[in-house]
Amino acid sequence: MSYQRAMLVRSALLAGAKGNVLNIGLIERYASTVLQADVKSPEETEWNEAKSFDEIPGPRALPIIGNMFRFLPHIGEFGNQPVMEQMRNLKKQYGPIVKLDGIPxxxxxxxLFDPELSEKMYRMEGRWPTRxxxxxxxxxxxxxxxxxxxxxxxxxSQGKDWHNFRSKVNQHMMQPRTIKPHVGQINEVAQDFIEKMRKLRDPETLELPKSFNNEMNKWALESICAIALDQRLGCLEFDLPTDSEPQIMINAVHDMFDLFYKLEILPSLWKVYRTRNLKKLFHCFDxxxxxxxxxxxxxREKLRESTSMGNEELSMLQRLVAIDEQTANVMIMDMxxxxxxTTSNAAASALxxxxxNPQAQEKLHQEAxxxxxxxxxxxxYEALNKIPYTKACIKEALRMSPIAIGNLRTMQKDIVLEGYKIPSGIDVIACHGIMSQDPEQFPRPKEFIPERWLQGSEDNISAKAAHPFAYMPFGFGPRTCIGRRFAQLExxxxLTKVIRNFRVEWHHEPMKFKSRFIQTxxxxxxIKLLDL
Structure with missing residues (x-):
């Protein structure tokens, strides 16, 4: 029996003796209850000892104008910087955790710029992560x-609504065998794109035209339509008429991301009144x-005609339609x-x-x-399981040129990070795009080293030495990217088809990126294409 408990029992015995009442069991239970009331859990102790939310380092919001002026072009200290550069400077000035408020x-x-803090945040995201x-x-x-x-x-969607929808589609999107019915389609799209690249390059310089970025968008759209709509849309045809369905779709997708950036990221009054940009975005959705x-x-008609097909032979769209038409429509829109x-810019940066990096390219060609x-x-499908170096090149490209700065979670419980209180309801972003370029996690971070992702790589460069939460291009946990397998397939x-057909060269200034809704x-x- 502890000293405190013994003293409580002694006091109770003395009191009981005066009243001629001696129930030892009752007294001990009373003492135990009193002591337990004073004992706090480690989480409660950590919270009580933590610094306040207001003390988290970050740019100080000024009265009335807040922090918005810091991000204005030509005026603010972050105004002319891409988002990734803004994040690097925030980390440099304020440390591994930074609070930003005062934006209208x-x-x-x-x-968060530290993988250990990110891991703790993810471990507290709950059964139905919110963002x-x-x-x-x-x-x-x-x-x-x-x-x-x-x-x-x-x-x-959020909460149980999100969970119910995700549960419906998860088995049709996340399992490895899901991609098998679509490998042939995606190969055909890639082969057609190779032929188009040959025709698009300049006959003298052998370089692709300045407009080739848009051709990459057409390739990505044709690929995702082959999967999501189970049809070729015709995006890779030359001289598409402006009123053709593929061109209308291409324009809608391109405009959609610009409008997302203007409405969801930049200050906008669309919540106050129906702005012109909101009307444009809704037209794209329509x-x-x-x-x-x-x-x-x-x-739906094809599904009725293919009752003899096994489930593994059904396309992704047919599987979704088999659930219900509404689920299929919503999931296709999300895809x-x-x-x-995302896919077009990831593939472009990989190229x-x-x-x-000619040495990496030579290894890639040998594998192809x-x-x-x-x-x-x-x-x-079998070939895709025999290209580890290609997969490593894609991982390294996503590490060096991340599409998103990180992953956001809205905290559902109070949590302490880096000694500061983060109340429930606060939005927290784990900035993996910055962590993945940290030399403490990835030595020689500015060098393109696909070997770091391969088994048996040298210890001084191996990605295994990095914290597992430093690099997460497709997210984490229940909210991990549901289209990951399809993006990797594309x-x-x-890349396998391109490097099998061409030697690719770059004879211009280093690649620049811009921030819209994602980094593009x-x-x-x-790129210069030399036939092999």
Missing amino acids: HRRTVVF IAMETMVQYREERPELYKGNYGLAS IMSGISKRYISLA MLAGID YHIAT AKVLPEKDSPVT METL VASPLQ
């Missing part, structure tokens, strides 16, 4: 109840929704939203890094030649 119509955000919804999309879907019926999809509905109807600009005996040999197939390639993708 925007919530306070805490940025800021794309509010313009929520608004659009709320205004069309006949189409969405309160089901807003993965990008816009275009995509209309085209999606038509192809869903076609998929279009997330699977075009750039390969073109500027083994799985593709001829230049026009198809990429097969990029692996394209800003420099013209004028």
Whole structure:
């Protein structure tokens, strides 16, 4: 018995003796209850000893004007910097945790630049992780109840609604065998794109045109449509008419991301009144929704005609339609939203890094030649399991040129990070785009070293030495990117086909990037293609 407990029992015994009442068991239970009331959990102790939320380092918001002036072009200290550079400077000035508030119509955000802090944050995300919804999309879907019926999809829903939708589609999107029915389609798209690249390059310089960035968008759109709509849209045809369905779709997707940036990131009054940009965005959604509905109807007819097919032979669209038409429509819209600009820019940056690293390119070519005996040999499902160096090149390109700065979570419980209180309801961003370029995590971070991702790589460069939460290009946990396998399929197939057919070179200034809703390639993708 502890000293404190013994003293409590002694006091109770003395009191009981005076009253001629001696119930030892009752006295001991009383003493135990009193002591337990004084004992606090480690979490409570940590919270009570932590510094306040207001003490978190960060730019100080000024009265009335807040912090917005710091991000204005030509005026603010961060005004003319890309988002990644802004994040680097915030980390440099304030440390591993930074609070940013005082931005009109925007919530306070805490940025994390340390993988251990990020891990602790993720471990507290709960069963149904929450993050800021794309509010313009929520608004659009709320205004069309006949189409969405309160089901807003993965990008816009939260809590149990999000969990229920994710549970419906997860088995059809995340399992490795999911990509198998689509390998042939994606190979055909890549082969057509190779032929188009040959025709697009300048006959004298052998360089691709300045407009090739848009051609990469067309490739990504054609690829995701082959998967999501189970149809070729015709995006890779030459001289597409301006009123053709593929060109209308391409324009809608391109405009959509620009408008997302203006409405969701930059200050906007769309919540006050229906702005011109909001109307434009809703028109883009209408275009995509209309085209999606038509192809869903076609998929439903094909499903009726293919009752003899095994489940593994069904396309992703057919599987979704088999759940219900509404789920299919919402999921396809989300795939279009997330699977075009992201994949095209990731593939473009990978091509750039390969073109500027001839030693890595030679290893890549040797690997491609083994799985593709001829230049026009198809990429097969089996071949995709035999290209570890290609996969390593993609990982390294995403490390050096991340598409997003990181992952956001809205805290559902109070948590202490770096000794500071983070109350429930606060938005926290784990900035993996910065962590993945930290020399403490990845030695020689500015060098393109695919070998760091391979088994048996040297200890001084191996990615295994990095904290597991430093690099997360596809997210973490239940909210990990649901289209990851399809994006990898598209990029692996394209890179294998390109390097099997060409030696790629870069003879321009280093690649520049710009920040829209995501980080995109800003420099013209004028890669030189030499036939092999």
